[in-house]
Structure formats: C-alpha cells, structure tokens
Amino acid sequence: MKKIMMVGLLLLGIALAAGGYYVFYFKPAQEVSAHNTTSAEAPVKTNVPVSPPTPKPIPDVTDYYVSPAKLGVREHPKKDAFIESVLYRGDKVYVLEKRDGWGRISPYYVYHEGEEEVAEWVPMDALLEVPPTITKQQRIETISSYIEGSDDFKQYFDVFIATTDDLIREGICMPPDFEELKGWVKSVKYGQDVYFVYCGGLKQANKIYLNVQTGKIFYR
Template structure:
C-alpha cells in the first residue's frame, strides 16, 4: 500500500513539475516569439501595400485643353510677342494645345505657304491660358459683347437689344467677334422703312452673309 501511495505521489510530482515548466518557462517563451513575429508583420505589410498601390496608380495624362483668360488674346505665327498676329481669341474660348515650347502653346498644325518657305503655326502664350474655364458674370459678358459693337449706329438708343442679339449670334456661332469689329457693329438699314432695322455681315460680305435685326420686335432675319 505504501508503494502505491509513493508511486502516486511521484507521478503527481512529475506532473506538477511539467506543468510548472510549461507555465513559467515554455509558454512565456512561445508568447514572446509570437508577439515578435506579429510586430514584424505589422511593419512589413503596410510598406508592401503602399508599394503595390504606387505601382498600380496610372500616370496622369498631360493637360492639352485650356481656356483663354484675358478679354482678347492675339494668336501669333511663331512663339514670339513680336510675331505677326494672325487672329484673335477671346476670354473663355477653349483651345487645344498640340505642343508647348518656351512658355508658348501651339494650337494649329505647321503650315508652309510657299515652296521652300518657313514653317509657321498658330501660337499663344501659356501664361494667358487657364486649365479651368473662367467664370464670366453677366455684367462681364455684357461689357465684353458691348465692346464689339460700341460703334453701332444708334448704339445708346438700342443698347440692350444690340447686346442681347449680338450675344445670341455669338453663342450659336452664327457670328464671331471679328464680324462685328470689321463692320463697326450694327449698321442702320434703309431698305425696310418704316421698320427700324439694322444689319451686320457674318462670315463674308455677300448678301447671303447679311443678317438683319428689327430692334422693335427682336426679329433676326435674312433677305
């Protein structure tokens, strides 16, 4: 009986010793190694994710569409302020830039007007362009449009109708600002008396290009 009790006590002692080894030595060591491994993974994974995101992000396409900022901007035949002005663009006009060179933007193909002649194109200064269309208030628009037609016959008398109908013809692209500037605005017609009619040429100086305006009714018509 004593032998059996001794054997049981011996087994209990061995079990307690094993449990103590596991609790006080082996398990803390495992926990420490696990904590170290998790800490290393937390440091490595975010870097890998950032690198992966950077590799997947496509490059931004270059900006090629711009808007005119000043009220009026000369388009020149070479990238130089001393170059000949071929045409004029206006505030808010959208331009597609084909090439950028020394602070200038080319907005047309190259042309050669004679055999062996120099290549020319249409250029505008990039400093006069915006990436976003400018906000134009009603008063600013009225001022701009009126500047095109301020030499019209009886301008002050029919100011509101002239501005309204000029703006309409510009917006629907029937006319361009140069049309009004070339004719000094609206001219009084004597063909339709007693009606109060004025006219302007848009796109040419033929009868087919002649646009009439009855300032009393606001009617725009052709002959």
C-alpha cells in the same frame, strides 16, 4: 497476512508518490523547458524602415480657356509676331506644347515650300484652367467691343448689345462676323429703323436684318 497487506500498502504509497512527482514536478519542468526552447528559436523582429510608395506623376494640364475679351493668336511665340487670328473670352484651346510662357495650340505647318514652319501660339498668362466667370457687365463690355463701330451705336446701344449677344449664344453668328463690318450697318433698302450684319459669309443668304424699334431680326 499482515506482512502481505503492509507490502501492498507500501507499493501503493510508492506508486502515489511517483505519480505526484510526475504531475507536480516532472511535467511542469518539461513544459517550461519546451517553452524556453521555442522562445529561443523564434526569430527576433526588428524595425525595418519601409520606403513610402512612389507618388503618381501629376498629369500636365492641356485644356485651357481664354481669359481676356480678345486674344491674338500669333505665328511664333513672340509678342511682336504676326497675329493670324483672334480668340475670345471663354474659348477653349488645347495646348500641344509649352515654351517660355507660350502655348502652341496647332500643329506646325508651312505656307510655301522652303519657308520656315509656323504654328499658332498664345501667351499662357492669358489662359485659365477653368472657364472664366463672366459678369453681366463684362459680357456687355465684350459684346460692345465687337460692334462699337455700328451705325448709330450709342442711340441703339441696348438693342444692338442684346441682339448681338443672342446671335452669338445661339451659334448663328461668331464675333469675327461683327468685326468684319465693325458692327451693324444701316440699311438703305429698308429705311432708318433697319440695320444689317453678315454672319457666316458675305452672300445675301448670310445677311441678317434687325429692326431696332421692335428688336426683331429677319432675312430677305
């Protein structure tokens, strides 16, 4: 009986020893080996230079505003080319082409068959990308340049300036309307206190009268 018990205890001891070996030695060794194998198989990361994104091209500016009080529009991109029209401070233009410091603001056209093509050109250094800031004094000087040939201009300067400015702002008249007659003309029909100008044409319906004493305009 004792021998049987001793054999059982011996077998139990062997089983416990085998379990301890597996838990404390064999299994940890397997885990370490598996980790090393995985680490060895993992790809090695390298610092690969990344190209910066290509910047988007900046769109070319096409909308501009006239800076000087008056700007001659020429048939060719030359300072001595014929002036066919005039632009005024604050006028907006669309530049179709830029060449040697000049901007083309109209399509090409031909006056007569067989003649060379012409277009409307303005110097780029006379244009701004934003509307110009016009002070009160600059506005007065600009308006004055349109009507400085008016009859009795110095005597009725203030009322001429104020009325002309109002008519232009309201779209009733344009600067060329005043330049046609060099400003306000004294009326023979209505007497010394009344002056007139044509706006939009040279017919009676286009004639605007101004009473310089009251500052009021009227039509016939």
